[in-house]
Amino acid sequence: MNTADALISAATVHTLDPATRGDTIAVRDGRILGVGTRAELEALRGPGTREVDYGAAVITPGLNDSHTHVVFGLEMTRGSDLTDLPMREVRQRLLAAAQDAAPDAWVQGWGLDPNLFTGIGFGGRVFDEITGSVPMFLRMRDGHSAIVNTAALDAAGITGRETFADESRVDVDVDGRPTGYLVELAAIDLVVRALPGESGAERRDRFRDVLRGMAARGIASTHVMDFADDSRALVEALEQDGDLPVRLRFSPMVLGGASMDELASVAALQGVGGRRWGVHGVKFFIDGTIDNGSAWLERPDAYGQGTTSVWSDPTAYAAALGYFVERGIPTATHAIGDRGVAYVLDALEAMGEARRRTAHRIEHIETIPDDLVTRFHALGVAASMQPIHGTHHTRADRTDNWSVRLGTERAARGWRCRDIRNAGGILALGSDWPITPYDPLAMMADSILRRPALRPDVDPVQPEQALTALMALEGYTSHAAAAAGLTDVTGTISAGKRADLTVFAEDPLIARPEDLVHIPVIGTVLDGRAVAAFPQA
Incomplete structure (x- = not known):
């Protein structure tokens, strides 16, 4: 009989598999060998089996x-996090960034709330007075549109006459001039290609x-x-x-x-x-x-x-x-x-x-x-x-x-x-x-x-x-x-599946929803071992 590399246990194990119950998980070669009570799995213990007891904690599938x-999100999160900020604070941050910008640098931000443009219309010219000659590129919260100032349009060579293979577009005003509002990825990429690189x-x-x-x-x-x-x-x-x-x-x-x-x-x-x-x-x-x-x-x-x-x-x-x-x-x-x-x-x-x-x-x-x-x-x-x-x-x-x-x-x-x-x-x-x-x-x-x-x-x-x-x-x-x-x-704690687990200090199935965000995560386990930033199992 195969012996387990590890026996992982906790007071509560939510297997999410109706056919599988127990408080102990046997792991071999990164896979779940069996699930049951400690007594039921004792026969899988060998001389090299590690014992990992999380005590009163709760284990769920990873x-x-x-x-x-x-x-892609690394590119999308360059610059200031503008998520949920009112326009006044957005402008303050952009002004400070423009004043501190090194030569050839851009002002960048992400998470911009589209509700900020209600009544004034989408466009980047409203930021020209505070950013001046410093190019500015702000991703909207939806990730599918962006706001740029006039300096950025010039730096990227955008004229408003651009066409795309899909329905991306460079927004223009009644005179055909680009407003600084870019819709969908192909249009946004026109400016992304002009941004300073990251090492x-x-x-x-x-x-x-x-x-x-x-x-x-x-x-x-x-x-x-x-x-x-x-x-x-x-x-x-x-x-x-x-x-x-x-x-x-x-x-x-x-x-x-x-x-x-x-x-x-x-x-x-x-x-x-x-x-x-x-x-x-x-x-x-x-x-x-x-x-x-x-x-x-x-x-x-x-x-x-x-x-x-x-x-x-x-x-x-x-x-x-x-x-x-x-x-x-x-x-x-x-x-x-x-x-x-x-x-x-x-x-x-x-x-x-x-x-x-x-x-x-x-x-x-x-x-x-x-x-x-x-x-x-x-x-x-x-x-x-x-x-x-x-x-x-x-x-x-x-x-x-x-x-x-x-x-x-x-x-x-x-x-x-x-x-x-x-x-x-x-x-x-x-x-x-x-x-x-x-x-x-x-x-x-x-x-x-x-x-x-x-x-x-x-x-x-x-x-x-x-x-x-x-x-x-x-x-x-x-x-x-x-x-x-x-x-x-994957998806359940069942024999034959990856030994990927999440270990909580409290039970997410019985906690008040308001308290879920405060439940400590004791460990995240991949292939039967706790991953980086956690004590090794």
């Missing part, structure tokens, strides 16, 4: 954030810090929705120094208008990987965001926008999707508006049984009518959602930009997490870091409370969509695994 941008060492340090921070909050793995240009170099550099503290599953982006050569290059990346990272799947966009008017809606928003897909020819998206479905490659499609979500579901349904060869999912799903809720379960398509976007970026009184654009009826259909679960659908949860912070306990708390966990003064948004504590935990474990087609290797 938490998985189902939507992050841990490498490889700086990026490696920031990347390592992000992963260690995630591990410290109990995240054992994450689905990374991109494979940026230097992703491979970064993860390989970190692996030269030791194992990654978070398991990474990369899905490269395919943007609107992608050529057949581009599709083939993404397909060729499948399976590339290292000890704790790999490329699996592909990430599409069918639309943009509601806040910037680029989500694909059944009818226009309050400003007459939202009537088109990011793909200028949506049938080309369906063909590209089919290219991967036919090859058994998992797909994930960003779809926020009701028309966008419906189009993706229609496209997957048209693939017939071929779609069931692997996992397919839709990301975000911010507003959908009743008839789309049940289609996720019926088609076997997973919903990957971030209800924290709703709790942080919208208001119960519907005075926020997102709600105003949609109107009362469609705003009331936002982030229908509970409805999708009640209809039998798979619901994976995530943060979309850096769009919102990656703390999974805050994410779970918000999904239960439907308001920011640390803001009891804020009214909940659509409280009828609140998840139970178990549903929230499943969104970070068993349902996250199902959304990626990984139920045979």
Whole structure:
């Protein structure tokens, strides 16, 4: 009989596997050998078996954030964090940064609230007087738009006459002059290419810090929705120094208008990987965001926008999707508006049984009518959602930009997490870091409370969509695994699966939702061993 490398125990073990119970987990070669009571597993003890007793703690399957941008996010988080700041403070920070800027430096920031431009219109000229000749680049909170000043437009050579393969655009005024408002990634990249570079060492340090921070909050793995240009170099550099503290599953982006050569290059990346990272799947966009008017809606928003897909020819998206479905490659499609979500579901349904060869999912799903809720379960398509976007970026009184654009009826259909679960659908949860912070306990708390966990003064948004504590935990474990087609290797504490665990000081299933964010994480375990920043098991 095989003996265990380690016996890991705690007062409470939530296996999330109905057929498996116990307070002790036997591990061998990074996999779970068995689960049961200490007495039941005693026969697996050998002379070299390590004993790890977490005492009164609670063990769950290792938490998985189902939507992050841990490498692309490094570029997205350069400069000042402007998240949730009022315009007065934004201007103060930008003025200080411009005054302190070295020659050839830029003023940069991220997390800018679109509600700041209500009444004045989106554009960067409002910052010209405080930034002057120093180029300024600010990413909006939605990650799909940016604000730049006149100096940045000049530095990037932007004229307002630029065209794109997709529906990206450089906003212009009535005279055809660029306003400094850039919509969608291809337009934003015009300025990104002009930004001062960052050294490889700086990026490696920031990347390592992000992963260690995630591990410290109990995240054992994450689905990374991109494979940026230097992703491979970064993860390989970190692996030269030791194992990654978070398991990474990369899905490269395919943007609107992608050529057949581009599709083939993404397909060729499948399976590339290292000890704790790999490329699996592909990430599409069918639309943009509601806040910037680029989500694909059944009818226009309050400003007459939202009537088109990011793909200028949506049938080309369906063909590209089919290219991967036919090859058994998992797909994930960003779809926020009701028309966008419906189009993706229609496209997957048209693939017939071929779609069931692997996992397919839709990301975000911010507003959908009743008839789309049940289609996720019926088609076997997973919903990957971030209800924290709703709790942080919208208001119960519907005075926020997102709600105003949609109107009362469609705003009331936002982030229908509970409805999708009640209809039998798979619901994976995530943060979309850096769009919102990656703390999974805050994410779970918000999904239960439907308001920011640390803001009891804020009214909940659509409280009828609140998840139970178990549903929230499943969104970070068993349902996250199902959304990626990984139920045979992760998601529950079961024999044969990876020994990836999260250890809490208190039980997240019985704690008050308001207290979830304060529960200490005692350890994050990968392959049966505690990862960096925790005492070694």
